[in-house]
Structures are given as structure tokens and as C-alpha cells.
Amino acid sequence: MHHLFRLVLGQRDLSRAGDLFSLEDAVIEDCLSEALEEIKAISCSPDYLTNDNDQAVVEICITRITTAIRETRSIERHGAALVSLWESCLEHNLQPQGKDEDTPHAKIASDITSCILQNYNQPPVMALAVPVAVKFLQGGNKELSRNMSSYLSLAAIAKADLLAEHTEAITCSVLRGTDHSRGGYTGTRTVPLLKLKTPPSPHRAALLTDLRL
Known part of the structure; x- marks a missing residue:
């Protein structure tokens, strides 16, 4: 790991965290996965x-x-470490504290x-990301769910096969979000793109009936 990342992350040195932006991207690229693991x-x-x-150090890094x-x-090189950090967030509370906090x-x-x-057109990245994104759809955070739904709609256009095995979970998420408050509105664009990839199911039939898709 680059010595500055080692200092900032190892010692939680917030005073030096801003110095990371003075480094060239190419200089630190090799150590990004290791930094993500830390x-x-x-x-x-x-x-x-x-x-x-610690929260401020993590946010800056x-x-x-x-x-x-x-x-x-270099998303394909560091995608596994990035998705691993992303998925670890699901083990913690994601519900807003207070008003929009x-x-x-x-x-x-959200930062990740x-x-x-945004790499929805890169199958190797999306193969790692889609299963985790679907879990976030079910995680209860409205803003995260809305963002996931938007990106999954783009992924369904670019490579519907990657989402096909998750059609049931996506459909259930949309059914829960028919009031359009949890990303359901955008999600309704995704299901029709997937319906030819998977056998019919009661959940999907209900969704298509309710939303006239």
C-alpha cells in the first residue's frame, strides 16, 4: 500500500487525508484494492x-x-474489493436517522x-454487482433503493441476461414500491425487459396486471 494511504488509514490520520488528492492517480492505482480492504x-x-x-477518514479515502x-x-481490477466493501454495508443499519440523515x-x-x-455495460463488473444491488433494493433505504433501481434499469437494457436470475427479487421490490416511494417507479421499466428471459411467476403476473405492463 502507498505509504500515505498506510499512514492515513493505519493511524486514522485525518490531518493528512487531504494529501491523498495531491498524488497522481497512476501512483496509487496498484494499492486501491488493499486500501479498500483496510x-x-x-x-x-x-x-x-x-x-x-474514522468516519471522516473513510469518507475522504x-x-x-x-x-x-x-x-x-481500473474498475475491473478493483471491482471485487469495491463490491466487497459495498456489500459489507448491508450488515449494518441503513435506515435514516432523523430527517434525511x-x-x-x-x-x-451511496458513495460507492x-x-x-455506472459500469452497467461491463459484464464482468455487473456480474459481481447485480446480486448485491438487488439486496440493496430490499434493504429499506429509500434513496439507495431508488438509485439501485435506476441503474438496474440501465443494466437491463445493456445486458438483461445478467439480471434474469434476479427477476423474482426485482419484481417483489417493485410490488412493494408501487407507491413510487422506494424506487418502484423506475423498477417498472426493468421488469418488462426481463420478462422474456424467465418463466412467468405469480409475482410478476400481479405486477404486470397492476401496472399494465
């Missing part, structure tokens, strides 16, 4: 929810890492989502 360990620690310093991944186009792990998930799912 971030996962930090975010899963028992005191993370109450440690504002994730921003730096996702920027570097985009700029170096995301939990620390909901913030991590676009970096992963």
Missing part, C-alpha cells in the same frame, strides 16, 4: 458508528479511491454505488 475493516469495527474521525478508479479505468454505512454505500453501477 477501509472495510475500519468501517466494520465496533466503534465506527460513534467515531467521527473512498472519494479518493473512486476518483482514481474512474480516471484510470443517512447512517455512516448508508453514506459509504455510482462508481460501480
Whole structure:
């Protein structure tokens, strides 16, 4: 791992975290997966929810890492580590605290989502991401669910086969969101694209009837 990442993450040194943006993307690209693994360990620690310093360090490091991944186009290389961190957020509370205040792990998930799912036209990345995205649809956080639904609609257009095995879960999510408050509206665009890929089911039949799809 680059020595600055080791310092910032190893010692939770918030005062040096901003210096990561002074490094060239190519200089740190090799160590991004290792840094993501360290971030996962930090975010899963028992005191993370109450440690504002650690949360700030993680937020800055994730921003730096996702920027570097985009700029170096290295999502396939670091996708597994990124998805692993993303999925770990599902083990924690994602429900907003107070009015529109995301939990620390909901913030991590939100920061990572676009970096992963904007690659909806890259099958190797989506093969890792789609099963996790479907879990987020069922996770109860309205904003995350809405974002997942939007990206899955794009993925269904680009490569419906990747989503076909998850048709049942996606359909159930849309049925729960028919009030359009949990991403259901966008999700209704996804189901018709998948319906030819899988056998009919009672859930999907109900959805298509209710929404006239």
C-alpha cells in the first residue's frame, strides 16, 4: 500500500487525508484494492458508528479511491474489493436517522454505488454487482433503493441476461414500491425487459396486471 494511504488509514490520520488528492492517480492505482480492504475493516469495527474521525477518514479515502478508479479505468481490477466493501454495508443499519440523515454505512454505500453501477455495460463488473444491488433494493433505504433501481434499469437494457436470475427479487421490490416511494417507479421499466428471459411467476403476473405492463 502507498505509504500515505498506510499512514492515513493505519493511524486514522485525518490531518493528512487531504494529501491523498495531491498524488497522481497512476501512483496509487496498484494499492486501491488493499486500501479498500483496510477501509472495510475500519468501517466494520465496533466503534465506527460513534467515531467521527474514522468516519471522516473513510469518507475522504473512498472519494479518493473512486476518483482514481474512474480516471484510470481500473474498475475491473478493483471491482471485487469495491463490491466487497459495498456489500459489507448491508450488515449494518441503513435506515435514516432523523430527517434525511443517512447512517455512516448508508453514506459509504451511496458513495460507492455510482462508481460501480455506472459500469452497467461491463459484464464482468455487473456480474459481481447485480446480486448485491438487488439486496440493496430490499434493504429499506429509500434513496439507495431508488438509485439501485435506476441503474438496474440501465443494466437491463445493456445486458438483461445478467439480471434474469434476479427477476423474482426485482419484481417483489417493485410490488412493494408501487407507491413510487422506494424506487418502484423506475423498477417498472426493468421488469418488462426481463420478462422474456424467465418463466412467468405469480409475482410478476400481479405486477404486470397492476401496472399494465
